[in-house]
Amino acid sequence: GAGVSQSxxxxxxxxxxxxxxxxxxxxxxTALYWYRxxxxxxxxxxxxxxxxxxxxxxGLPSDRFSAERTGGSxxxxxxxxxxxxxxxxxxxxxxxxxxxxxxFFGEGSRLTVx
Amino acid sequence: EDxxxxxxxxxRLQEGESSSLNCSYTVSGLRxxxxxxxxxxxxxxxxxxxxxxxxxxxxxRLKATLTKKESFLHITAPKPxxxxxxxxxxxxxxxxxxxxGTGTRLKxxx
Numbered sequence: 001g002a003g004v005s006q007s008x009x010x011x012x013x014x015x016x017x018x019x020x021x022x023x024x025x026x027x028x029x030t031a032l033y034w035y036r037x038x039x040x041x042x043x044x045x046x047x048x049x050x051x052x053x054x055x056x057x058x059g060l061p062s063d064r065f066s067a068e069r070t071g072g073s074x075x076x077x078x079x080x081x082x083x084x085x086x087x088x089x090x091x092x093x094x095x096x097x098x099x100x101x102x103x104f105f106g107e108g109s110r111l112t113v114x
Numbered sequence: 115e116d117x118x119x120x121x122x123x124x125x126r127l128q129e130g131e132s133s134s135l136n137c138s139y140t141v142s143g144l145r146x147x148x149x150x151x152x153x154x155x156x157x158x159x160x161x162x163x164x165x166x167x168x169x170x171x172x173x174x175r176l177k178a179t180l181t182k183k184e185s186f187l188h189i190t191a192p193k194p195x196x197x198x199x200x201x202x203x204x205x206x207x208x209x210x211x212x213x214x215g216t217g218t219r220l221k222x223x224x
Contacts, residue, residue: 004157031210043158043201043214056210091157101146101165101205103212105157 002026004106006092012112013082021077021109023092031095032075033103034067038088046090049075082113116141116206120215127222130191135200135218138184143207147185149178150201152217158201161187192222 005024013019025032034046045059049069060066064082069075079086089110093103117140127133139147146165150158162171164180171178175196177188187200199217206213 033212035214040216042216043203045211045213048210050210093157101163102148102160103203104160105150107155107157 004092004094004104006090006106006109008109009107010110010112012114014114015084016081018078018080019082019111021079021090021092021111023075023077023106025073025075025092025094026096026104027073029094029096029104030072032069033093033095034075034077035091035093036088037091037108043091046077079111082111084113087111087113116204116213118202118204118213118215120200120202120218122218123216124219125221127189127192127220129193129222129224132188132190132192134189135187135220136184137187137202137215139202139204140183141204141206141213144204145207146205147180148203148205148212149185149187150203152199152201161200189220192220194222194224196220197222 007022032049035043037043047067048056051072052069064080067077089108091105091108093105095103119138121136146163148163149161152158162178167182169180175190179186199219201217203212203214
């Protein structure tokens with residue numbers, strides 16, 4: 001596609017439920033990142049993919065968070081047993097190659113945990 | 115520890131009143147400094163990349179500059195449509211991680 005696509009754009013869930021957030025990067029982009037943005041906060045790094053592997057998952061807050069990428073394209077971020085503190089905007093970004101600098105972001109998935 | 119600090123947190127300008135936003139950074143090795151614009155409810159939109167001290171980039175009313183310790187985003191004769199949050203990020207040598215500042219919320223009044 002022309003840009004990074006994320007779905008759903010909005011998700012309201014009850015505490016304890018599992019959620020899946022999807023990211024479809026720019027076609028041909030090998031690197032994919034997930035960030036979290038809480039109200040009034042900066043972007044918090046969660047995980048980085050190069051192809052289908054995740055060399056850096058150091059930002060995942062707990063073992064309730066996991067992510068995968070298949071076919072070097074679509075990625076899914078899964079949050080199990082959601083908590084209220086998981087409420088945030090989850091942003092996905094992609095980059096063309098190791099020597100290109102810019103990240104291109106999707107519009108984000110806003111998660112609200114009641 | 116690698117760190118990015120942006121100032122001011124918020125800025126209100128009259129239309130046509132030029133100003134500058136600051137991004138100071140402490141990193142072990144800079145592999146790029148990036149400026150983004152973020153509108154409410156949207157993802158960050160890429161503006162500029164700077165790689166070495168002395169480098170400058172321009173786009174319409176925006177000009178980004180870089181020194182060894184900080185970057186400035188100069189806004190010349192701003193318009194209300196320039197109102198947004200401006201984010202600065204650095205990529206450090208030896209990692210694939212981008213570290214973001216908390217942004218400057220700019221409001222330009224007509």
